[in-house]
Amino acid sequence: MSRIGKTARVITTENITDSLLAITLHTPDLAKWRSCQHLKFETGKGHYRDYTLAHWNEANKQGTLLIDAGHEGAGSNWARLLRPGQALLYAGPGGGIHQPTAAAHLVCLGDASAIGHFSSLFHRKGTQQQLYTLISHKQPLPLKILDMPVDTTAGYIAGVERWLLQQPFPMSDTTFYVAGNIPLVVQIRKLIKRLGAQQIKAQGFWE
Numbered sequence: 105m106s107r108i109g110k111t112a113r114v115i116t117t118e119n120i121t122d123s124l125l126a127i128t129l130h131t132p133d134l135a136k137w138r139s140c141q142h143l144k145f146e147t148g149k150g151h152y153r154d155y156t157l158a159h160w161n162e163a164n165k166q167g168t169l170l171i172d173a174g175h176e177g178a179g180s181n182w183a184r185l186l187r188p189g190q191a192l193l194y195a196g197p198g199g200g201i202h203q204p205t206a207a208a209h210l211v212c213l214g215d216a217s218a219i220g221h222f223s224s225l226f227h228r229k230g231t232q233q234q235l236y237t238l239i240s241h242k243q244p245l246p247l248k249i250l251d252m253p254v255d256t257t258a259g260y261i262a263g264v265e266r267w268l269l270q271q272p273f274p275m276s277d278t279t280f281y282v283a284g285n286i287p288l289v290v291q292i293r294k295l296i297k298r299l300g301a302q303q304i305k306a307q308g309f310w311e
């Protein structure tokens with residue numbers, strides 16, 4: 105990290121909910137932004153955690169992370185203690201394989217750790233494309249996060265299935281993006297295949 109690490113500085117920290125944090129950083133070394141890129145942060149000595157750039161503003165070189173910090177963990181504890189002015193060491197960006205496709209409908213399904221991943225798709229999709237996001241989460245989330253419309257279900261897989269059956273998108277013109285907790289991603293993938301999904305882009309984050 106001392107050889108490849110770059111420095112970002114915290115501009116603001118905001119509690120979107122008790123457990124979801126929006127951290128805005130100045131990242132002067134970042135040249136280009138694609139959807140679904142993550143940065144690897146040094147969260148403590150010998151501890152590194154990946155967080156996705158939910159949005160990045162080329163003009164002022166400021167990017168926002170959305171961090172699910174409702175659990176005990178090196179990354180979660182680090183995120184809760186971040187303060188404006190603090191310097192952070194990171195490597196990257198990495199990833200960026202998942203991009204908005206040309207489908208008319210982009211459907212994002214996952215948990216709160218994936219909101220940044222989905223937001224990065226929302227901010228780079230075409231203006232005519234519709235993006236829908238459903239997050240499996242115990243408490244209701246705001247209806248919009250970084251301008252992206254968000255639905256919440258507390259019903260885990262059954263809740264995801266109920267929601268999907270109420271949506272108007274045709275499977276032949278829809279790309280599904282699934283991300284977050286690995287067992288959840290596996291189950292959602294099985295569910296949407298059973299419902300006829302033809303294009304699925306899945307990425308597991310944690311177990």
Ligand SMILES: Cc1cc2nc3c(=O)[nH]c(=O)nc-3n(C[C@H](O)[C@H](O)[C@H](O)COP(=O)(O)OP(=O)(O)OC[C@H]3O[C@@H](n4cnc5c(N)ncnc54)[C@H](O)[C@@H]3O)c2cc1C
Pocket residue numbers: 142153154155156157169170171172173174175176177178179180181199216217218220221308309310311
């Ligand atoms: C490519 C990539 C991009 C990612 N982007 C983001 C992002 O933008 N935002 C984000 O919040 N996370 C993101 N993650 C996930 C994040 O890096 C992991 O959740 C990480 O494990 C959290 O680290 P931790 O130190 O807090 O918990 P850990 O020390 O890894 O785990 C401690 C305990 O907490 C549990 N746990 C871990 N994460 C969660 C969670 N989110 N909710 C509930 N329990 C959890 C674990 O199962 C374990 O029991 C990303 C991961 C990858 C691989």
